[in-house]
Amino acid sequence: MRLAINKNLPIPIYYQIEEGIKALIEQRELKPGDLIPSERELCEAYGISRMTVRQAVNNLVNDGYLVRQQGRGTFVSKGKMEQRLKGVTSFSEDMRARGMEPGTKLLSFERIQGSKSICEKFSVPEGTMIFEVKRVRLADGIPMAYEISYLPATLLPGFTLEVAEGSIYQFVENVLMLEIGNAHQVLEASLARGVECEILGLESGAPVLLIQRQTYLADGVPLEVVRSVYPGDRYKFVIDMQRTVS
Incomplete structure (x- = not known):
């Protein structure tokens, strides 16, 4: 999973992560049931804080794009x-x-x-x-x-x-x-x-x-x-x- 994140833009990083993941889901590059990288992996890949990643993922879970499964990870939602x-x-x-x-x-x-x-x-x-x-x-x-x-x-x-x-x-x-x-x-x-x-x-x-x-x-x-x-x-x-x- 590759996200286009630009730290020089005035747009908050967490929002860039949200929009990037949404775009991958809508373009079917991420499909229902796909496992996304862990918070730690996203932090290391983009050099950003865990709090920033968590805010983005929490927002996507609350909006129904992602679903957390205890002990397994975070997956693309199959829809409500x-x-x-x-x-x-x-x-x-x-x-x-x-x-x-x-x-x-x-x-x-x-x-x-x-x-x-x-x-x-x-x-x-x-x-x-x-x-x-x-x-x-x-x-x-x-x-x-x-x-x-x-x-x-x-x-x-x-x-x-x-x-x-x-x-x-x-x-x-x-x-x-x-x-x-x-x-x-x-x-x-x-x-x-x-x-x-x-x-x-x-x-x-x-x-x-x-x-x-x-x-x-x-x-x-x-x-x-x-x-x-x-x-x-x-x-x-x-x-x-x-x-x-x-």
């Missing part, structure tokens, strides 16, 4: 997965609609006594038995999200570990013959920490999208509470809006 916030769909349905193969890595499957905060969301007494399911959601084998789902045990007879490894919504609709109605979803920006970094291959403090969804059956009965963490460099949500005048 786009999801339109329209209708209640499962992760598996979203991936298949994009021609990708959805997958699930089940981390844990437990029946627990629900905490006060969780049980309040299901309008049941504290201590009611709740399924807690922790999963990594995959698209063509790539980790796209870390999910923690809570579902009331009394509502889901026959819900097993094997079911949790697939699409829960398909089980609810096709096996239990329950109709899923609507969901309330909240999105916010956050930073990766702890187990999220390990599971999604992110550095501590990497930008992520935190999504909290509560799904209801058509009759209004709460079905699921789920907390999902999506890497900010792999996923984006698109909202179609129509102007309304009050």
